[in-house]
Amino acid sequence: MSLYYVQKLLYNLNRDPALKERFDTEQGAVVGDYDLSEEELGALRAIDIGLLYVLGVNGQLLMHFATMNGFSWDAYIQAMRDGLEKHGPVRAGLYAMVDGKGATSTKETL
Amino acid sequence: MTLVYAGTCCHAPGMTSRAEMAAPETRKQLHDAFARQRQALIDTGTEALVMVSSEHFANFFMDNMPTYSIGMADAYEGPIEDPDWLKIKRTKIPANPDLSLRLINEVMHTVDVCYAQEWKFDHGMSVPLHFLTPAYDLPIVPVNINCQNPPLSPLHRTWELGKALRRAIDLAPEKIALIGTGGTSHWPCTPDSGRINEDWDQVLLDQLIHKRKDALLAYTDEKTISEAGPGAFEMRTSLCVAAATEDQTGEIWFSEAIPIYATTCSITTLYMVE
Ligand SMILES: [Fe+2]
Numbered sequence: 305m306s307l308y309y310v311q312k313l314l315y316n317l318n319r320d321p322a323l324k325e326r327f328d329t330e331q332g333a334v335v336g337d338y339d340l341s342e343e344e345l346g347a348l349r350a351i352d353i354g355l356l357y358v359l360g361v362n363g364q365l366l367m368h369f370a371t372m373n374g375f376s377w378d379a380y381i382q383a384m385r386d387g388l389e390k391h392g393p394v395r396a397g398l399y400a401m402v403d404g405k406g407a408t409s410t411k412e413t414l
Numbered sequence: 415m416t417l418v419y420a421g422t423c424c425h426a427p428g429m430t431s432r433a434e435m436a437a438p439e440t441r442k443q444l445h446d447a448f449a450r451q452r453q454a455l456i457d458t459g460t461e462a463l464v465m466v467s468s469e470h471f472a473n474f475f476m477d478n479m480p481t482y483s484i485g486m487a488d489a490y491e492g493p494i495e496d497p498d499w500l501k502i503k504r505t506k507i508p509a510n511p512d513l514s515l516r517l518i519n520e521v522m523h524t525v526d527v528c529y530a531q532e533w534k535f536d537h538g539m540s541v542p543l544h545f546l547t548p549a550y551d552l553p554i555v556p557v558n559i560n561c562q563n564p565p566l567s568p569l570h571r572t573w574e575l576g577k578a579l580r581r582a583i584d585l586a587p588e589k590i591a592l593i594g595t596g597g598t599s600h601w602p603c604t605p606d607s608g609r610i611n612e613d614w615d616q617v618l619l620d621q622l623i624h625k626r627k628d629a630l631l632a633y634t635d636e637k638t639i640s641e642a643g644p645g646a647f648e649m650r651t652s653l654c655v656a657a658a659t660e661d662q663t664g665e666i667w668f669s670e671a672i673p674i675y676a677t678t679c680s681i682t683t684l685y686m687v688e
């Protein structure tokens with residue numbers, strides 16, 4: 305269970321442009337500092353936003369990671385939807401508190 | 415002198431980053447309400463603003479997450495987000511570390527708080543300040559309540575934080591305003607971003623202005639997240655200000671669901687010096 309370290313890496317990447325630069329050029333060395341599973345490493349390597357969401361990464365961290373990797377807002381939202389479709393409900397973290405999809409509104413206005 | 419003004423306002427980043435995408439009439443009414451709140455700060459002679467917000471992993475993280483934190487820096491800076499995206503220029507924001515120290519010391523008699531001498535504001539502070547103190551000429555004392563990642567503070571403790579802040583503010587010689595920001599329904603940064611539960615929001619605002627303590631403390635996080643989304647955990651910020659102002663009934667100055675801003679934008683006044 306290393307969701308904490310995935311989120312910590314994203315938190316650090318969001319705050320530290322130099323780390324982000326190293327992440328882009330020598331990712332192996334950067335992720336080595338974090339206790340991550342094979343699945344998490346794969347999701348980070350592939351910038352698989354959908355899988356990261358399903359693994360339980362908080363959107364307030366994930367959104368910035370997506371943006372810094374060139375995702376538009378719409379592409380970011382779509383990636384999470386695709387992730388749910390492909391990998392099933394969110395497995396851990398905040399969104400697993402409800403239905404594992406991030407929402408169960410009783411009434412929606414959109 | 416004491417508390418001179420208290421209220422709540424929204425901090426949706428869409429209000430600045432996607433400002434022009436809302437209907438012009440709605441946008442005007444929202445801006446008018448912010449202008450009215452700004453004017454209230456001026457009319458009451460506010461000398462310092464205590465702003466209760468919930469940041470979004472800008473400064474605090476799960477390695478040592480403070481449940482409550484109060485700023486005591488010599489100055490703040492914000493926004494931490496890309497200024498071109500948020501459409502708010504990054505700037506220095508004045509502080510009052512001496513007032514911070516006095517508030518923290520008094521609050522600590524009944525509620526444990528962390529203090530922070532370094533604090534970069536994210537949209538949770540920067541968006542309201544952009545509307546309320548556009549010249550950045552009012553010293554700010556930031557207060558943060560962790561509303562992002564459970565375990566979160568029980569609501570009755572957040573109520574006590576509000577009580578403690580009021581007691582501390584009333585002991586200070588300065589004229590102080592207290593504003594809480596955030597807490598209507600939203601599902602930020604999730605596949606359901608843009609969803610709003612208007613009914614839930616209206617009920618919450620009504621409880622807040624009438625300071626219905628029992629009703630407010632009866633909210634549970636399980637129900638809140640399922641009905642109003644994870645963003646609604648931020649109701650703690652408004653609840654805290656309601657607790658601080660139990661002696662007056664408040665007023666809703668603006669409330670409208672604005673899907674392009676991803677939440678119900680609302681502005682309330684919860685206390686005004688007579
Ligand atoms: Fe927020």
